[in-house]
Amino acid sequence: MSGAVPFDDYVASLGRLTAIVDPTASTPEAEAITEAVASLEQLPDVDASSLAWWARHNAQSVHVLGLAVGLGQEKLKAALTTEFGSAGFVTLARRRPTELIAMLDEQFDLLRLLRVQRNRTYGLADVLIARAGPRATASGGQASGRKIEDEISAIATDLGLPHTQRSRFTGRQGRTAPADLIVPDADNASIVVAAKGFDSTGSKLTDAVREIEEMAEVRLPRQYVFAVIDGIGWHRRKADLKKIHSLWANDHIDGMYTLASLDQFRADLRDAATRLGLG
Template structure:
């Protein structure tokens, strides 16, 4: 099975799971946002140079979050995206020290300049307001879809290898105890391979819950069972202590492998090797 890689190397391999949502409208919800957008409308040039100067001159304001809202990023998603790109979620410091780099990245990644110009020149209707309010449901749906992306990928691998498997169930282990798993190869009552699939681009208690599930898998496993985890998404970069707990399970061989979407080829090879040894394929 795979030897545990350094935690920092694993951290660097995490990628974004959710696709960017192109918003049709943004409505201010606070006085500071109203004030900031008013000053934004007063800029002589809504281009990278003008926006960078605006950000630099207002580092402690809500200027950066306003730019995030303009391209459809909530404050949490903005922080996670910043940490992924700049290794920090502190937009105040970035606004002071790297305003050009910050605005250039927002434009390259989220089409900032075009989005601003389009939205600032548009006249909004009641229908636009309703569409904007409905956008929160669309974001929640995409978040759920991103979590299922990893599950779908590992299920495709199991199917392609010709393995008999069950998804999103519980498997029996030591002393009749059970634990949850997102993919179970073989009969859940006598599983051969169990896999946890945990992908998050946002943060929250669900990441800690995911760690507990994997720890539970490690606690109940039988010596004959292969326990693997596929972990991805930039949300983990803001919860590194949780990610370290999973990595430690791998480093101490309490689980047998830990992968991201970019290392699924190694996941496939490890599953195939174990399956051949157990004559599952």
Template sequence: MPSIPSFDEYLSSLGHLTAHVDPTASSPEAEDLKTAAASLAGLPEVTRESLSAWAKENPAWVPALGLSVGLSQEKLKNQLNHYLGSSGWRTLAKTRSSELVDVLDEYFDVVRLVEAQRVKTYDFGDLLVARAGTRQTAARAGASGRKVEDDIEEIVKHLNLPYEVRTRFVGRGGRTAPCDLVIPSTSEAAIAVAAKGFDSTGSKLTDAVREILEMAEVRTPRQFIIAVIDGIGWKMRQADLKRIYDLWESGQIDGMYTLASLDVFRSDVESAARLRGFLPQ
């Protein structure tokens, strides 16, 4: 097994899971947001430079730029923390407004979207599409979580290993724990994998930590227990991520990977499967 990276090295390897989707429309939710929208509409021209100056002058209105590209306040904070190391948009707007706008333009096309939306006339259909946006966001969040599961399942398929997904495995003393993939079966678990990918924060991250703690608690000495964890939502819950990392560092689980290190995941699973007789030596 390779040496364990530091927690900071693991943290820096977390990446995006959800693809950004261009919004069709956004509607103001408060008078302050309407004022911000009117201010953006009144800019003589929309460029990175003009938006940078606007953000520096109006730091409290930065969420309006986020909504212009379809980012809620939570998602905006997560993206800023991921790219700029801070989720505080007011401070960033005051001290690093050019970098803030550069991120929003490079990754979310803010210049084009602000220019296009500030002159567009919206109809009833646009209003319905905007109101349906929360359902679309929820669907994309579910898809992002499944991406990690799908990627590890594909690796196990290519190794021609028997497996079951989204189940519980039997460990020490007949106790069970949840897992997202188990080799070869729930009742004869030799390798159990947790797959936890989140680009946003919430109770699901707390549940993920609890599940991995359960896996470590019931494992037998012969069971190989590993976790694949990714998504920038974990950067806002570093204490929870550190609890899982500590299990790895102390040997209570056998591996911890991101999508960027799936080649190592594949190699470790293959080695564990050979040791347990599921693949020829």
């Protein structure tokens, strides 16, 4: 196994996980929304019958009506499932547009909100307020965490190691702990890996530390524990990051890596698998 590098060197290797995106650049999704809104603005009146007609003829764009009342696609699907037993807004728009519009109006005040927003002039402050909302950041956080999981899973696959993702493994005295990658499986864990990537900061970083501490605490002597941690969010939570580094420095876990040192992770994972007779 590789030895622990100095903490400051580890911090220096942290990189950004999520791409910097130009918020003014157009995307296919943005263009589709623009086209849907343009067709809504062409309606002579906003009433239940005109929106039902629009929904039937623009079924693929019905999620825009959800945006008009503050519902992203997932929340819209949840509301439709509760009401109709189906999250398929395209099918509902084609087959039951009148009922769909009635539900959105009764539960979310669709007609009034759409009339107000069609006639309102928006300024830069309105745009920036919208970008500051949770919908602007939630998917990015998930993507950054998933990036590390995908990378370590690809390495395990390339090494020919059977594995499972995002599960719990059993250690000392039957106690369990979470892991983002387990070789070969949750019931027979020999190697467990934590994958924690954050470009933003918050309590989730402290939760990540707690999970890795739990992994180190319940591990059996024959089990290897690795952690792959990256993202610029850790720069503002160095005390939390140092707790994990201390586990590595004191041999409570077997390795700690960033995306920049995945070659070393691959070598250590292969070495651990060989020692355990897995590869």
